[in-house]
Amino acid sequence: MTRIDLTGLGVRPAQVWGGVRLVPLVRAEPVGGLRLHREAYGSGVRRDGGGRDGGYVSHLSAPSSVDAGDGTVYTSYIPHGFVADWSGTDREEAVYGTRLGDGPPATVPLRAPHHRFAKRRRGERRLRFLPLHLALDGYLSLHFGGPPVLWEEWSRDALRRGLSPRAEAAYAGVEVPGLAEALRIFELHPGQCGVLVYAADALAGAFVVPHPEDYRLLHPTLVEDLYGEQVHQYAHYGAPVPDFTARIRDGAGGIRNLADLRAAAREQERRWAEAHDGLMARDLLETPYAFERVYRMGSFALYRFLPPFLRDGREQHIGELITDHKGRTAYLKTFRLSDAQVRRGYLLRRLASCDWHVGRAAEALGTAPEELVRRIRAAGFGELLDAHGLAQARRKRQEG
Amino acid sequence: MSELVAAEDVLLFVNAAVTATGQREFRSSAAEQRLSLGFLHEYVRVNYRPLYASCLALDINDHNAALVVEQLLRTPGEAGDGEGRLVAARLARMAPQRVYRLFGRLREAGVNNRRTRAIVREWLAARPDPALDAVKYRSGVKGALRHAHLPPADAETGDFLFAPGKRVRYGNPTLEAYRRAHYDESAVYALPFSVAEGFAARHGVDRKVFLERIAPRMTRLERLRTTRTAGPGADLRGMPLTRLALHVLALPFAERAERRGELTGALRAAALRAAGPYAGSWGRVAAVLDDSFSSSGSAVKRRRPLAVALGCHFLLEALAAPGAYTGLWTSGGTDPLLVRPDGPTPLGLRILDALDGGPERLVIVSDGWDNAPPGLAGEVLRVWRSRLDPERRTAAVHVNPVYDAGVFDVRRLGPSVPAVGIRDAEDLPALVEIAGFAEGRTGLTELRTYLDRRVADFLAGHGEGEKA
Numbered sequence: 042m043t044r045i046d047l048t049g050l051g052v053r054p055a056q057v058w059g060g061v062r063l064v065p066l067v068r069a070e071p072v073g074g075l076r077l078h079r080e081a082y083g084s085g086v087r088r089d090g091g092g093r094d095g096g097y098v099s100h101l102s103a104p105s106s107v108d109a110g111d112g113t114v115y116t117s118y119i120p121h122g123f124v125a126d127w128s129g130t131d132r133e134e135a136v137y138g139t140r141l142g143d144g145p146p147a148t149v150p151l152r153a154p155h156h157r158f159a160k161r162r163r164g165e166r167r168l169r170f171l172p173l174h175l176a177l178d179g180y181l182s183l184h185f186g187g188p189p190v191l192w193e194e195w196s197r198d199a200l201r202r203g204l205s206p207r208a209e210a211a212y213a214g215v216e217v218p219g220l221a222e223a224l225r226i227f228e229l230h231p232g233q234c235g236v237l238v239y240a241a242d243a244l245a246g247a248f249v250v251p252h253p254e255d256y257r258l259l260h261p262t263l264v265e266d267l268y269g270e271q272v273h274q275y276a277h278y279g280a281p282v283p284d285f286t287a288r289i290r291d292g293a294g295g296i297r298n299l300a301d302l303r304a305a306a307r308e309q310e311r312r313w314a315e316a317h318d319g320l321m322a323r324d325l326l327e328t329p330y331a332f333e334r335v336y337r338m339g340s341f342a343l344y345r346f347l348p349p350f351l352r353d354g355r356e357q358h359i360g361e362l363i364t365d366h367k368g369r370t371a372y373l374k375t376f377r378l379s380d381a382q383v384r385r386g387y388l389l390r391r392l393a394s395c396d397w398h399v400g401r402a403a404e405a406l407g408t409a410p411e412e413l414v415r416r417i418r419a420a421g422f423g424e425l426l427d428a429h430g431l432a433q434a435r436r437k438r439q440e441g
Numbered sequence: 442m443s444e445l446v447a448a449e450d451v452l453l454f455v456n457a458a459v460t461a462t463g464q465r466e467f468r469s470s471a472a473e474q475r476l477s478l479g480f481l482h483e484y485v486r487v488n489y490r491p492l493y494a495s496c497l498a499l500d501i502n503d504h505n506a507a508l509v510v511e512q513l514l515r516t517p518g519e520a521g522d523g524e525g526r527l528v529a530a531r532l533a534r535m536a537p538q539r540v541y542r543l544f545g546r547l548r549e550a551g552v553n554n555r556r557t558r559a560i561v562r563e564w565l566a567a568r569p570d571p572a573l574d575a576v577k578y579r580s581g582v583k584g585a586l587r588h589a590h591l592p593p594a595d596a597e598t599g600d601f602l603f604a605p606g607k608r609v610r611y612g613n614p615t616l617e618a619y620r621r622a623h624y625d626e627s628a629v630y631a632l633p634f635s636v637a638e639g640f641a642a643r644h645g646v647d648r649k650v651f652l653e654r655i656a657p658r659m660t661r662l663e664r665l666r667t668t669r670t671a672g673p674g675a676d677l678r679g680m681p682l683t684r685l686a687l688h689v690l691a692l693p694f695a696e697r698a699e700r701r702g703e704l705t706g707a708l709r710a711a712a713l714r715a716a717g718p719y720a721g722s723w724g725r726v727a728a729v730l731d732d733s734f735s736s737s738g739s740a741v742k743r744r745r746p747l748a749v750a751l752g753c754h755f756l757l758e759a760l761a762a763p764g765a766y767t768g769l770w771t772s773g774g775t776d777p778l779l780v781r782p783d784g785p786t787p788l789g790l791r792i793l794d795a796l797d798g799g800p801e802r803l804v805i806v807s808d809g810w811d812n813a814p815p816g817l818a819g820e821v822l823r824v825w826r827s828r829l830d831p832e833r834r835t836a837a838v839h840v841n842p843v844y845d846a847g848v849f850d851v852r853r854l855g856p857s858v859p860a861v862g863i864r865d866a867e868d869l870p871a872l873v874e875i876a877g878f879a880e881g882r883t884g885l886t887e888l889r890t891y892l893d894r895r896v897a898d899f900l901a902g903h904g905e906g907e908k909a
Contacts, residue, residue, distance in 0.1 A: 053785070054814035065785075226468055228734040228785040228812065231772075286816030287789065291824045302824055303793050309814055 042344075043329040045362065048369045050249065052314040053230050055239075058223035060279040062242060064317060066235035072251035072371045075341055075363065078124040079259055123259075125168045125363060125372065127339045168338055172374055173267050175335060175361040179345040180378070181207050184389040188397035193430035194414070195397065204422070209382060212273040214264040217245075219276055221264045229257060235373070237322060238263065241279025244325055244356055245272040249373035251363075271379035285313065324356035325375065340366040348378070350386035357383045385420045392417075399434070410438070444885040451492050451888060452879050453850045454485045456862035458501035458509070459872075460851055461844035465739040467746075467808070469846040477846035478508070486512045494524045495892045497531040498899035499875075500868045506531050507543045514547060517554045525556055527896065530903035532564050537574065540564060541581025548588040561589040571598050572615045577633045634659045677707040682715045682756060683865040686748040689778065697778050704778060712755035715867040719760055726761035727800035728768045729791045730754055731807035737782035747782050749842040750806040752866025757804060760870070769795050771807070786810055788854070789817025796825060802836050804869075808843040809852030809860065819855025826857040838876045840869065 050066040057063075187203030188195045214220050217240065227236075234256050235249035245268055250256045287309040289302070296302050318326065330346035337343075341363050348357040360375030378386070395402040403413040414431060417423065461478045465471040482505075486493045497509055510528050513520065532540050544561055547553075565585060568574050571594035575582050583602050586593060593599030600607045601616050611617040614631065621628035622640045629640045634655055641651040652667055659667070665680060665688055677685060689697065689704050697704060713720060736747040750770075754777050758766045768777065769791050772784045788811040795803055811818040822837065840863040841851035853860040859879035861872045878888050 054812060056785075056812050057815075226735065229783070230785050230813070284815040287814045287820050288816075289820045289824050291828050296824055296828050299793065299796055299825075299829065302821060302829065303790075305824075306789055306793060306817055306821060309817060309820075313814055 042332050042368055045326055045330070045373065046368050046370055047326065050235060052317050054310070054313055055285065056227055057282055057284050058226060059219040059281050060241045060276055061219050061223035062239040062282055063223060063227050064237040064239065065230045065233045066237065066249060067230050067232040068234040068253070069232065071234065071253060072365060074127055074339070075251045075371050076126040077250045077252070077255045077259065077372055078126060079262060122169055122171045125170070125338065127341055168336060168343070173361070173376055175345045176359045176374070176376055177209070179333065179347055180359045180386070181209060183347065183386060184393045187425065190396060192398055193434055194399045194427060195425055195430070196427035199425035210270060211267040212270065214266050214268060217268050217273050217276045224260065224264050229260065236263070239321065240272045241275035242282050242321070243271070243275050243377070244322060245377050247325060247373055247375045249370055251371040267376060269377045269379050269382070272377055325358055328355065328357070341371060350383055350390050352383065352387055388416060388420050410434070447489060448878065448885045448888045450485065451489055452875070454481060455496060455499060455501065455875065456851045456860070457481050457844055457849060458496060458505035459864050460842060460862035462502060462504045462742070464741045466742065466843055467735045467737065467739055473846040474844065477849055481849050482508050482512055486516070490519055491521050492892060494521065494527055495896045497527045498892070498896040500871055502864045503535050503539050506535060507539055511543060511546055514554070514557045514560070515550065515552050517556055520556070525560065526900060528560055529563060530900055532560065533567065533903060538578060538581070541578045541585060544585040544588065545581060548584055553588060558589040561585055562591055565591065571595070572613045573633065575601055576615055576619050576636055630654050630658065632658070634663050678710065680707070680711060681865065682708070682711040682752045682867050683748055685711050686751040686866065687744065690744045690748055690751065694779055701778060708755045709759070712759040715756055716759040719870050721760070721762055723760040724762050724801040725765040725798070726757050726802045726804065727795035727798055728753065728757050729788060729795050729805045729807070730768055730770050731786060731788070732770045732772050732774065732780050732782055733784055733786040734782055735786065735808055735810055744782060746808055746842045747780065749863055749866050751777060751780060753804065753806045753840070753869060756866050756869055767795065767798055767800070785813040787813040789821045792818055792821050800835055805839040805854070805858070807839065807841065809839070809841050809854055811854060823855055823857045838873055840872060
């Protein structure tokens with residue numbers, strides 16, 4: 042499995058508000074056997090968080106701290122979580138913070154390192170996880186261990202602690218200008234199970250759920266999700282994007298009766314779907330990803346994926362998805378990496394592929410070691426370097 | 442050329458003045474609406490003052506009528522003939538609370554010219570019960586009297602307003618009831634509803650008991666508004682069509698289904714009343730009615746666009762020849778009583794469905810945000826008009842209940858179909874007449890003639906009302 046498979050999801054015409062374009066994805070029939078619910082954490086301080094006139098109520102919780110057991114404390118701010126339910130009961134009622142059982146709701150138990158953000162209670166056929174945390178965790182822990190060999194350029198700390206602490210910035214949806222308003226006035230399509238969010242016509246994120254009812258409930262949570270730095274900038278500085286309005290060609294003799302006109306109108310819908318998949322969502326759908334299975338639940342599997350970190354100007358997304366036994370997407374959530382984040386990923390990949398040897402990595406990159414060191418510093422990994430070792434290495438090269 | 446532009450500007454203003462209320466809409470905030478509307482008023486007043494004034498004779502809404510009056514009275518130097526009569530006639534038809542609010546605004550703005558004082562004087566003199574006004578709109582009456590330097594209607598009302606402690610008791614029953622209501626619960630029920638509500642709360646009267654006993658003193662709309670708490674059984678006969686539609690849409694689905702016969706009957710009766718002499722005269726009619734999510738309106742105009750669509754549904758049914766009406770909702774629903782604002786707006790495909798029947802008239806009721814796919818409705822209408830129906834066998838009109846602040850007009854589907862603003866479904870026949878001008882082929886002269894005719898009718902109606 043290397044690509045995202047959106048079989049069964051049809052594209053419907055986009056709705057535009059300012060610089061934000063929302064493309065609805067609909068399913069002819071929902072994915073059987075899996076439901077996704079929202080789960081509110083914490084005390085739920087209510088606050089109006091939806092743009093100018095108020096729209097959505099976001100549920101803020103105090104940052105929750107969890108003892109991981111070995112003295113480490115994991116603290117996170119959790120706007121909301123998801124519950125994947127594959128028990129097959131397909132209950133109709135909206136589940137909203139009621140499925141937690143009797144445990145204190147503000148905590149997320151963490152034990153096994155890989156299952157930190159996806160937790161299943163014993164005996165239940167339900168999995169709780171925090172949206173995008175899996176994906177971000179995957180990106181942040183990329184070559185987290187640091188250099189395996191203490192080449193002279195690296196500091197001792199780099200060997201001992203790796204990349205820790207590693208941090209990346211993201212923006213909440215409410216801070217992305219125009220997004221809250223665009224989501225508020227969005228008109229849901231019948232059978233809609235997902236949406237692609239574009240800011241200034243760059244794909245900001247994809248969101249797919251198994252069932253239309255789930256989507257209806259989770260649509261407002263898009264405004265509480267994380268969006269990359271680039272998305273925020275595009276939405277901030279980008280001009281309003283135009284609607285792709287329908288055009289019917291009615292040259293001589295083209296349309297003679299209402300049936301022709303209807304056919305031409307249908308043709309417009311089909312052409313939009315093609316144009317969208319081939320042009321606007323191409324980078325998301327055609328990039329080969331590295332998938333890692335995080336959890337298996339019945340015939341469904343929860344994955345997270347990383348892009349190839351190629352520097353060819355294409356969009357790079359990280360994300361998480363649940364597929365059924367045929368590999369079709371039941372749940373998908375992506376996060377657009379900014380150019381700087383792609384550069385960091387690329388650099389780490391290349392360094393790791395050369396066992397973190399600066400000279401060999403520079404050669405592989407076709408550049409001088411000094412230049413590579415500069416790039417490592419610019420990417421924010423300067424603390425891993427050892428000034429003394431660098432000087433020594435340079436002297437050696439000059440002498441040699 | 443300038444004539445066409447002028448005609449266009451005036452029609453644009455009429456559309457705005459019919460629909461905009463300065464309140465929040467689904468897609469724009471109250472501030473945006475007010476800013477946009479304020480500019481439009483000033484622009485039209487400065488450039489087309491006589492036409493601006495004659496808009497008072499059209500079915501523009503009360504919010505805009507008050508704005509027009511305010512603008513006219515603020516700039517007396519540019520006034521033309523007959524403005525005063527138009528203003529007086531319009532004020533006589535407006536709800537008193539709106540007129541008092543307008544007087545208050547004039548007072549704040551320091552507008553106190555001779556014409557303003559005369560208009561205030563005449564309007565107050567024509568009020569049927571000054572004592573009731575003094576109780577119900579106390580601060581409004583006081584402000585108006587002070588501002589226009591007018592004596593109160595009689596000595597008792599004067600004392601009630603300006604020297605409340607002076608008299609031990611009043612001869613006028615309303616004023617006396619107001620005095621007694623402070624300590625005597627039974628006197629509360631002789632007061633107007635809005636005043637009595639406060640006293641009832643002070644006496645701790647149970648809401649249900651209060652509503653039951655005050656019922657004879659309520660206005661028609663107050664009765665409709667409180668009918669949910671008072672329990673069903675409210676009299677829906679005689680309600681205006683759009684109000685009734687709003688009321689129906691506010692009911693839960695189960696109740697709508699349960700009272701289907703009663704509600705449908707009331708809506709049909711109101712529609713027949715609104716259709717008046719035109720009933721059954723429109724031939725084969727097809728309507729495309731927008732029940733997309735955006736027709737839910739805003740918190741202050743809850744489901745207004747949907748209510749207009751529902752009202753139009755029943756009105757068109759009454760206007761069409763018996764059995765020759767088809768109403769198509771954008772959601773594909775077939776039960777108008779259980780309609781809900783949900784889903785996208787595939788107007789283009791619905792218009793095609795409507796044209797399939799070969800109607801004589803096509804009416805589209807929508808806010809104009811055609812989004813599945815965007816612009817298809819305009820394209821379908823364009824191609825259909827240019828290729829399939831160049832002889833105009835079918836008259837198409839788009840009525841739009843939402844003012845778009847960004848374009849200073851209601852949003853259009855395309856140049857090939859005229860768009861007019863609509864506030865109440867009842868006005869549909871008159872608006873379809875205006876739509877003829879909006880097609881852009883008639884000039885300013887025809888428009889002027891039309892407006893003059895409407896003004897004459899309007900003033901004549903006012904004169905008769907005064908005599909009666």
